[in-house]
Amino acid sequence: MKNYYINLVLIVILITSFSYIRAESLISFSGYVRTVNDTLPIVEKEIFINLNEEIQIVTNTDQNGYYFYLFDLDSINAISAVVGVLDCTGSLFVEEFNPLESSNIADFYICNGEINCQAFFDYFTDAENYKQIYFINLSLGNYNSLLWDFGDGTFSNEDTPTKVFNEDGIYPVSLYIYDTVGECESSFTQTIFVFENDTTNCIAEFSY
Known part of the structure; x- marks a missing residue:
């Protein structure tokens, strides 16, 4: 019985350790896109995410003007990123992240249209x-x-x-x-x- 409990504890430790390592390999990009004057949410706005100047990702805001993208670092050794959005005039607004954090937040306030x-x-x-x-x-x-x-x-x-x-x-x-x-x-x-x-x-x- 004693060996059973020891094995059970070891299994729990291994699962916990694996979950922690797995979480460390994930990075997220998120934020809100709102109008510059009245801070209303901008829906279905395209967000450009550039990893290491190599990987291009495009995602969209939801009905609350919120976007979220989760990226697995196991597929690339990412060290930097740029998140950008185009406003109603075509001007590009960007936020740079170097070095990357596990959670990278970029909010934008732009003209809509x-x-x-x-x-x-x-x-x-x-x-x-x-x-x-x-x-x-x-x-x-x-x-x-x-x-x-x-x-x-x-x-x-x-x-x-x-x-x-x-x-x-x-x-x-x-x-x-x-x-x-x-x-x-x-x-x-x-x-x-x-x-x-x-x-x-x-x-x-x-x-x-």
Whole structure:
């Protein structure tokens, strides 16, 4: 009987330890999106979550203007994140988390209204070939045509193209979106640094 109780205690300890370790491997992103003037909830608003400048996640607010996303760290060694939302003018509001906490909260107070269309994209570099860039179209609104200008004389009409640059350099990459009746037209440009030892994502900090 004594061995039975000892084994039972050991099982409980193992289950508790596993649950704690499992909880430590999960991180959450949450917050409220409300109107800037009267703090009313903004429903079904798209929230962009960028992990390590590699993983792109899109989630939406609920009927209370609240969003929540749970991410399993077992699938990626995440060390930083950016949470963003576009307001009614197409301006991007972001909150950065570096280092990440188990619970990361970002509330936004923005103007509300339907965006006719707003071009927006993000990108990440291939882990083995720094010249290969993956582009992700995150544009909003009603549009039926798009054009990527990679800044090196090449173009693409793909929604999420993969681009291999032939030479090292700095490239202004632009995404243009529009519809065929002229009710929507928007563009967005980012400067892409294509170098083998790119340090543009490093941030210098000190304290005293």
